[in-house]
Amino acid sequence: AIIGAGGVGMTAVALHSTLSKARTVVIDPDPARREAALAHGAALAFDPGMPEALKTIGKACGFNVAAVIDFVGAESTSSLAVNLVRRGGQVVMVGLFGGEFRMPLPTFALKVLQISGSYVGSLNDLRELVALAQRVALPEIPLDLRPMAQVNQALGDLAQGRVVGRVVLQP
Numbered sequence: 001a002i003i004g005a006g007g008v009g010m011t012a013v014a015l016h017s018t019l020s021k022a023r024t025v026v027i028d029p030d031p032a033r034r035e036a037a038l039a040h041g042a043a044l045a046f047d048p049g050m051p052e053a054l055k056t057i058g059k060a061c062g063f064n065v066a067a068v069i070d071f072v073g074a075e076s077t078s079s080l081a082v083n084l085v086r087r088g089g090q091v092v093m094v095g096l097f098g099g100e101f102r103m104p105l106p107t108f109a110l111k112v113l114q115i116s117g118s119y120v121g122s123l124n125d126l127r128e129l130v131a132l133a134q135r136v137a138l139p140e141i142p143l144d145l146r147p148m149a150q151v152n153q154a155l156g157d158l159a160q161g162r163v164v165g166r167v168v169l170q171p
Contacts, residue, residue: 001025001061003048003081004071004095005033007141007166010040012069014139017041019132025061027053027080032164036142048076054083065089075099082113090114141165 002012005028016024023043028034034045046057058065066089068081073095081091082103093101093115107113121129132138142165146154154167 001027001057001065001068001081001084002037002042002071003027003068003077005030005037005042005045006071006161007163008094009069009071010036010141010165012071013037013042014040014141018136018139022066023061025057025065027057027077030161030164036164040139040141048080054080058084067092069094071095073097075101079103082107082115085111085113088112090116093117094119143168145170 002009002016002024005013005026009026009028010033013024013026016022018041024041026034026037026042026045027048028037028045029047029049031047034047037045044060046053046060050056064086065084066086068085068089069092070077070081071094073093074097077095077097078091078093078101085091089111091113094117096119144163144165144167146167146169148169148171151169154163154169157163158167
C-alpha cells in the first residue's frame with residue numbers, strides 16, 4: 001500500500017506497478033490523485049477519511065497487506081500504516097509531515113512488525129534507477145509544466161495539496 005499520491009508517491013505507484021506483480025493500493029484524500037494513481041497502475045484507491053477506512057481497506061486487500069510506504073508521515077497516516085500491515089509486514093516512513101509516532105509496544109512483538117525510515121537514496125540507488133530506466137520503459141507520471149515566473153504560485157499549490165503529480169518549472 002502507498003499512502004500519499006503526491007509527486008513522490010505517484011512516482012512510487014508508477015514504478016511499483018511496472019516492476020512488481022503485486023497489487024498497488026493507494027490511500028490519498030484527494031479524488032484527483034486517487035484517479036491519477038489508478039490511471040498510473042494502482043489496482044485500488046481509497047480515501048483515508050471515509051467511514052471505517054481501516055476496515056474497508058483491509059477487507060478489500062484480504063487483510064494481507066505485506067508492506068506500507070507512507071509518503072505523508074503524519075500521525076494519522078503512520079497509525080493507519082501500522083494497523084493496516086499484516087503480521088510480519090513492513091512499514092516504511094518517507095514523508096516528513098510531522099507529529100509523533102505512537103504505538104503500543106506489544107504490537108511490535110505480536111505483529112512481528114518492521115518499521116523503518118527512508119529520506120533519500122544513495123548515489124548507487126540513483127545509478128540503479130538510471131540503469132533501470134535505460135532497460136525498461138518506465139511509466140510517466142502527471143506533469144504540471146509552468147513558467148518559472150509562476151514559482152510562488154506553484155509552491156503555494158504544492159503546500160495546499162492542489163498538485164497532481166509533479167510541477168516542473170520551465171525557463
